[in-house]
Amino acid sequence: MSFCCSCIVPHRAATASASPSIASSPRRSLHHQSHYPFRRRVPFVRLSSTLWRCRTRPIGVLKEANEVDANVSEGDPSPEGGFREDATDGLVANGVAGEASEGSLDLVIRDAVRSRRKADEDEQEYDRYTMRNGREVFQEKAYLVGVECKGSEANIFSIEESLKELAQLADTAGLWVVDSTYQKLANPNPRTYIGSGKVAEIKSAIHALDVETVIFDDELSAGQLRNLEKALGGDVRVCDRTALILDIFNQRAATHEAALQAYPVSLAQMEYQLPRLTKMWSHLERQAGGKVKGMGEKQIEVDKRILRTQISALRKELESVRQHRKQYRNRRLSVPVPVVSLVGYTNAGKSTLLNRLTGADVLAEDQLFATLDPTTRRVQMRNGKEFLLTDTVGFIQKLPTMLVAAFRATLEEISESSLIVHVVDISHPLANQQIDAVNKVLQELDVALIPKLIVWNKIDKTSGPDTLKSEAEKIGAVCISAINGDGLEQFCSAVQAKLKDSLVPVEALIPYEKGELLNSIHQVGLVERTEYKENGTLVIAHVPLPLARLLTPMRQLTAAQ
Numbered sequence: 001m002s003f004c005c006s007c008i009v010p011h012r013a014a015t016a017s018a019s020p021s022i023a024s025s026p027r028r029s030l031h032h033q034s035h036y037p038f039r040r041r042v043p044f045v046r047l048s049s050t051l052w053r054c055r056t057r058p059i060g061v062l063k064e065a066n067e068v069d070a071n072v073s074e075g076d077p078s079p080e081g082g083f084r085e086d087a088t089d090g091l092v093a094n095g096v097a098g099e100a101s102e103g104s105l106d107l108v109i110r111d112a113v114r115s116r117r118k119a120d121e122d123e124q125e126y127d128r129y130t131m132r133n134g135r136e137v138f139q140e141k142a143y144l145v146g147v148e149c150k151g152s153e154a155n156i157f158s159i160e161e162s163l164k165e166l167a168q169l170a171d172t173a174g175l176w177v178v179d180s181t182y183q184k185l186a187n188p189n190p191r192t193y194i195g196s197g198k199v200a201e202i203k204s205a206i207h208a209l210d211v212e213t214v215i216f217d218d219e220l221s222a223g224q225l226r227n228l229e230k231a232l233g234g235d236v237r238v239c240d241r242t243a244l245i246l247d248i249f250n251q252r253a254a255t256h257e258a259a260l261q262a263y264p265v266s267l268a269q270m271e272y273q274l275p276r277l278t279k280m281w282s283h284l285e286r287q288a289g290g291k292v293k294g295m296g297e298k299q300i301e302v303d304k305r306i307l308r309t310q311i312s313a314l315r316k317e318l319e320s321v322r323q324h325r326k327q328y329r330n331r332r333l334s335v336p337v338p339v340v341s342l343v344g345y346t347n348a349g350k351s352t353l354l355n356r357l358t359g360a361d362v363l364a365e366d367q368l369f370a371t372l373d374p375t376t377r378r379v380q381m382r383n384g385k386e387f388l389l390t391d392t393v394g395f396i397q398k399l400p401t402m403l404v405a406a407f408r409a410t411l412e413e414i415s416e417s418s419l420i421v422h423v424v425d426i427s428h429p430l431a432n433q434q435i436d437a438v439n440k441v442l443q444e445l446d447v448a449l450i451p452k453l454i455v456w457n458k459i460d461k462t463s464g465p466d467t468l469k470s471e472a473e474k475i476g477a478v479c480i481s482a483i484n485g486d487g488l489e490q491f492c493s494a495v496q497a498k499l500k501d502s503l504v505p506v507e508a509l510i511p512y513e514k515g516e517l518l519n520s521i522h523q524v525g526l527v528e529r530t531e532y533k534e535n536g537t538l539v540i541a542h543v544p545l546p547l548a549r550l551l552t553p554m555r556q557l558t559a560a561q
């Protein structure tokens with residue numbers, strides 16, 4: 001099954017294998033050439049956005065057609081279609097352009113200036129390439145827009161804080177944030193989300209700053225996206241936080257081969273796109289195998305039908321992945337080691353903690369959403385006890401619900417664990433808001449009954465670690481530094497103590513030939529007393545529920561005695 005890539009940011013594949021189906025598509029490179037003439041000299045494969053393809057007109061062509069100054073365009077047919085000539089450019093502004101055709105010296109100067117400018121612009125274009133997720137991406141200029149609805153209590157972050165985070169997300173996606181703005185409204189405008197005055201202000205900023213993408217901090221409806229694009233002049237792409245997050249996930253998933261990471265992202269993207277399909281999306285025809293019935297049907301209907309078919313196929317695939325993981329988890333449960341899940345805001349340090357405790361090599365980076373796939377490793381404590389530690393995808397405020405739903409297969413790991421460890425970046429100025437945002441997502445996951453342990457990470461970055469430690473003690477939290485190992489002993493003890501809360505008291509007679517079960521009880525449970533009997537060892541202990549289940553026949557044995 002192949003699905004279209006929906007990256008917001010144009011990028012060229014660093015390796016051919018990164019996305020072979022897309023990189024090798026002749027149609028895609030044609031698309032790139034016709035839409036991005038001013039970037040043509042730079043050899044790269046553009047993986048353009050699905051949203052872009054289906055919703056917007058190409059930036060490059062329109063900008064050049066609209067903005068080329070008459071004086072300059074006469075003298076510069078620019079066969080490459082390459083570079084925009086501003087009317088405010090030096091020579092034109094000085095009035096030299098009017099005399100250019102008369103004097104050959106003027107022509108020479110003009111040519112020289114033009115070629116210098118082309119070289120400068122070439123250099124600038126190159127400067128805008130950056131590495132993201134193992135690929136080189138072209139940094140489009142982005143402008144951020146937020147709205148604060150008066151009296152709304154749904155938002156955990158203030159508008160400034162939320163926009164700051166949006167800028168971080170844009171940077172993670174490989175965009176170049178040039179400016180931002182926000183508006184306080186009683187209610188969002190149903191047509192354009194923001195007021196008409198704000199639209200006009202953004203429009204002039206777009207022209208002044210040469211903006212290519214406008215990103216709204218809240219999810220916009222299909223109609224709002226369409227109206228905004230029209231109102232902003234049609235040659236700029238408008239998207240929202242959800243599309244941006246989906247794009248980051250898509251970029252990350254592109255580096256994973258496994259269906260478990262790629263499928264949920266594709267599914268979430270398609271569900272996002274379905275109500276927003278507004279223009280012809282003819283390439284879907286090919287993806288559907290070229291056979292589209294009902295030619296009288298409007299193209300948009302055909303596209304929607306194809307998308308729906310793909311969504312239901314993906315759902316089926318995901319369900320089978322889910323079943324497969326469930327079987328895997330059940331097998332794991334037969335090895336009765338308690339499972340501890342790490343959850344937390346993105347960038348809190350979950351993967352660093354897993355790596356530190358288990359010697360794993362999970363990617364841990366100062367970037368949002370570094371982890372997509374759950375990784376489980378065994379932690380062996382000094383006292384010989386063991387537990388399994390699972391690292392999961394990070395959360396964020398305003399996390400798209402469709403993404404939570406799509407990732408349910410991976411997040412099920414959390415709902416089946418014995419303990420949830422909530423990792424907090426306590427050095428972050430918005431630590432409290434991040435805690436609230438994580439709790440909000442946890443509520444959606446229905447894990448209220450699972451015991452929780454709060455861990456304040458990155459204390460090495462804070463100014464008063466001792467004060468923090470005493471504050472943490474008051475609420476039963478543990479202070480650690482996953483990076484330098486500070487507090488990890490206390491962390492393991494706290495995990496053990498919390499796990500004890502979820503242990504089941506058992507009294508069982510373990511036959512001597514089942515020595516491995518006795519070992520398990522010692523490893524993961526708390527043994528109160530053992531007594532060697534004629535036909536086995538009598539154990540009185542507290543053990544995790546899965547192990548208690550395994551011991552059921554032996555517990556009956558004790559009862560019979």
Ligand SMILES: Nc1nc2c(ncn2[C@@H]2O[C@H](COP(=O)(O)OP(=O)(O)OP(=O)(O)O)[C@@H](O)[C@H]2O)c(=O)[nH]1
Binds near residue numbers: 344347351367394
């Ligand atoms: N100073 C300091 N930095 C830390 C600590 N723990 C993690 N970091 C840094 O924080 C950044 C994010 O760490 P990760 O482990 O990738 O965070 P994560 O929670 O797994 O992030 P996601 O996978 O995006 O959800 C990395 O640059 C780490 O080096 C710590 O205790 N102290």
Ligand SMILES: [Mg+2]
Binds near residue numbers: 392
């Ligand atoms: Mg991580």
